[in-house]
Amino acid sequence: MNFPWKPIRLNPQQTLALGFAVIIFLGSFLLWLPISSVEGRTLSYIDALFTATSATCVTGLIVVDTGTHFTYFGQIVLLFMMQLGGLGFMTMTTWFAIVVRKRISLREKLVLKESLNQTNIEGIVRLIKNVIIYSLIVESIAAVCFTIRWSFEMPFGKAVYFGVFHAVSLFNNAGFELFGGFRNMTLYVDDIFINVVSMVLVILGGLGFIVLSELIDYSKTRRLSLHSKIVLSLTAFLTVLGAVVIFIFEYTNMHTFGALSLPDKILAAFFQSVSLRSSGTNTVDIAGLRQATQFFMIVLMFIGAAPGSTGGGIKITTFAILIGAVLAMLRRKEDVVLFRFRLGQEYTHRAITVTLMSLLLIFIVTMLLLATQEHSFLMILFEAASAFGTVGLSMGLTLQLTITGKIVIILMMFIGRLGPVTMAYALQPKNKKELFHYPEGKMIIG
Template identity: 35%
Template sequence: MRVILAHPARMVTLGFLLVMLVGTALLLLPVAYTPSGSGDLLVAAFTTVSALCVTGLVTVDTASYWSPFGQAVILVLIQIGGFGVMTLATLIALTVRGRLGLRTSLAAQTDTHSRSLGDVRGIVGRMLRLVLVIEGVVFVALTLRFRLGYDYAWDRALWHGLFHSVSAFNNAGFALYADSVIGFAQDIWVIGPLCVALVLGGLGFPVLKELLRGRRPRTWTVHTRLTVWGSVLLMVIGVAAFWVFESGASGTMAGQSLGGRAVGALGGGLFPRTAGFNGVDYGAVTEETQAITMILMFIGGGSAGTAGGIKVTTFLILAAVIWSEVRGEPDVVIGRRRIGAAVQRQALSVALLAVGLVISATVLMMILTDLPALDLGFEVISAFATVGLSTGITAAVPASGQVLLMVLMFLGRLGPITVAAALALNTRHRHYRLPEERPIVG
């Protein structure tokens, strides 16, 4: 057991499991749900996993089922999940003891993707300040809009502003409305701050740190270049595709004004980047929009951020590998930097594990339920990529299917590689290399 716990990936996994148990217990308390709630174990567990894994899939209406206490528990779970269980443990250790133990440092290094143990203390502090600043700015913007634009009472405006700012930055997708944010789909003063928060949270802390230094793009690291320009490309594709496919006569934005379609397309193109807010009814979108959304969800956002998916860097590294192979280049080069074989294998492993998991889970869901295959695939990808978008079938999925979705959310948040490392008892190191052979490929 001592060997198992010494591995940082296992510590992160065990930390998530512990918080899941505590969150479920809190949501089972009578004070956590309204009279219309039932205190159901599966509902509490599903909501806890969805919140901690910053997904946003729900089987009940957050606003009417959960009391203010229950909503506050969900908000705390979202913040813990986005910031990282082990990062939070590091802050507690610094506060209580004023120093870091080796195991805690290793776990925080895994969760923050820092390059050395000496960087952990400073990185955690900068992360916390950055999170509070971004969430604070979005909180003020949303609160003022709810108060001045919709005449909310100050207490309601403050609570809704806080809840949705935290949910947006952490790419959680939880909302205090039965229709998510469909009612604000054409309001740029609500959709805009949400999009800013989710994009910044989805870039990842290493990228935000480098951008704040004010360096010129040509001096950026390869990771920052891939994340920033890849995210911009996917945003443009997502917004353009949503505009084209949903502005037609059969689209969800048919008949809207030009400005309304622009705001709707902005949310429709960015929310699938693991934010999970519903700007439209995804059960009514065109099949083309549904397919593009599934692709965007699967790719996700930046590494070491609050977004899910296989990550945009993984996708672009694999694209660079293919491009180099097509051109016959011996090395994979991005931004005048050679990408090592270990990074290539890691990207390939993450992608193939994700594809295999999504396909297997979709087939299993088809066995467990009679719901449409396309909707089930959409739900599975949304859960694994910790997005939270749904065509409206989550509550209709049987208990066994909901447990499967919980497992997918857990695996998607921690990542297939991290979970595999957490379950491995030992790491093998070969001290020799076998003869090389070239099997026929293709």
């Protein structure tokens, strides 16, 4: 029997975008159900959609208090969305296919390549196996550590539940917490155990699964790829730089660090710096920070974490290529060289494209929010950068967003999780190969 229509063939980027959208809308429906909210409280659909998007895109911006508004059912729905959003729905789907011994098609491998920001499909199935195994091991160890710590201040069953939830949330850089009162982790600003475990989780989640895989195999291979070297060195540099700048700016601020002891100030500075990779957790009041600190945090949120990780932003490798390109131009060199490796021009072109598209996106969203929200420019810019970088930190604007503002931030979180280039590829029609080249032109720059 012949059908009058042809089946729709989605490219990998469209499949990725559609998959995330399906998870978000399914999750929003579950969160909207009365069973997800405690008795006497209701959740509008726009708030359910906002929360589902924030969880699936592992952002952490919230319009209702997670710990007091949602029932156990609603919180578990959030838990699954954070895990799916962090690891990627295609990763989880492929894992189930491997378990039931189903063959992974070439098309599925291409989608996996796109979801994990890989350059080719070689070894992609093995990487998926490692992603799941490493994630479960790290989350399990962290959950045990949290459970032991919280068992001293709450019933053991609740401590286990809190341990599992926050281990998943922090490793996936999701930023959701259950402490209530919109306090995030400010209760534990001086708790070195919880701070260290949380920072380790955020860093491991933000390094990316390729880097984790190479680190685990390092004892056998004794080598790291250029990608891993760049991610590890820049992560360390930006973390230390962020901690030093925040420590200096906030040292005498009585709203944040002023009342803390010197060791606690150092601990808090490092925690906020690590959180800017994309975790969305904080141990001090973000709104109480000095404006210089808040603006500096916007820059670090924009840079984000590593490709193929649970974090967002333009990615550390993009930032590295841009710095390399600038240095090459200043030194009048033709090639961008990092760790004695020359990078092709396509990497520089892609880095510039990602950065300019991201800046344009933040510019547009900031303009829209300025037109619809009655708040300061810095507060709105901070919110836009946080949503784009899927960081989840807020100066307090999230709770005061209008319906229009919520829709804008929902779209921003979605694009931020997928990446502006991936989203552009998903929206554009199929490319046709050019059969000719235009003549080369010359122009003056600078």
